[in-house]
Amino acid sequence: MKVKKPSDSVCINTEIVLPNDTNTLGNLMGGRLLHWMDICAAVSAQRHCGRVVVTASVNNVSFNQAIRLAEVVTLQAKVSRAFSSSMEVFIDVWVEDCATGAKRKCNEAIYTFVAVDQLGNPIHVPSIEPESDEEIRRYDGALRRRQLSLILAGKMKPSEATELKALFTAS
Numbered sequence: 001m002k003v004k005k006p007s008d009s010v011c012i013n014t015e016i017v018l019p020n021d022t023n024t025l026g027n028l029m030g031g032r033l034l035h036w037m038d039i040c041a042a043v044s045a046q047r048h049c050g051r052v053v054v055t056a057s058v059n060n061v062s063f064n065q066a067i068r069l070a071e072v073v074t075l076q077a078k079v080s081r082a083f084s085s086s087m088e089v090f091i092d093v094w095v096e097d098c099a100t101g102a103k104r105k106c107n108e109a110i111y112t113f114v115a116v117d118q119l120g121n122p123i124h125v126p127s128i129e130p131e132s133d134e135e136i137r138r139y140d141g142a143l144r145r146r147q148l149s150l151i152l153a154g155k156m157k158p159s160e161a162t163e164l165k166a167l168f169t170a171s
């Protein structure tokens with residue numbers, strides 16, 4: 001199977017925050033952002049493997065800053081690491097002030113997708129070779145995050161999470 005680059009999987013999506021997307025304070029609702037991130041990340045994972053993908057887990061989401069009504073939101077998703085059938089995808093979110101054009105990074109999330117066949121069974125995906133410093137950093141951390149996610153899902157014993165444990169035992 002061909003080795004791919006993270007840049008092959010980039011998906012960029014731009015949205016505008018409309019009244020129906022907001023809470024009573026006039027801020028974008030977290031659930032709407034999760035939905036936008038899910039779609040953008042799914043397209044990215046699909047670009048990587050060329051197959052149907054399903055969301056297996058949402059591993060990390062941080063809502064660092066509120067996003068206001070009428071602001072323009074740009075999401076960028078990119079596969080950070082591919083395992084056997086699963087792919088970790090990072091989503092970075094920026095907000096653009098329409099009046100000034102200034103952009104600020106607002107949120108970040110990490111989702112895991114699994115490529116499946118027509119019967120919903122997991123299938124192999126191409127591996128990935130990171131290039132930039134950020135891609136290498138995210139690739140290196142993906143194994144620990146996968147172990148943590150599998151432990152929380154009850155699919156791995158903590159004693160088997162060697163790389164994750166090493167984080168806590170390193171001097």
Ligand SMILES: CC(C)(COP(=O)(O)OP(=O)(O)OC[C@H]1O[C@@H](n2cnc3c(N)ncnc32)[C@H](O)[C@@H]1OP(=O)(O)O)[C@@H](O)C(=O)NCCC(=O)NCCS
Binds near residue numbers: 057083084086146155
């Ligand atoms: C995701 C799904 C395909 C996994 O199927 P499964 O029978 O549990 O398969 P496996 O245990 O063999 O796991 C398959 C892969 O998923 C990964 N995986 C499963 N659960 C995971 C989790 N919570 N976090 C991270 N990875 C996970 C496994 O590590 C494995 O990865 P690998 O092949 O790269 O090693 C299956 O659980 C499913 O279809 N879930 C519903 C998906 C869905 O409908 N999502 C939309 C939300 S409603």
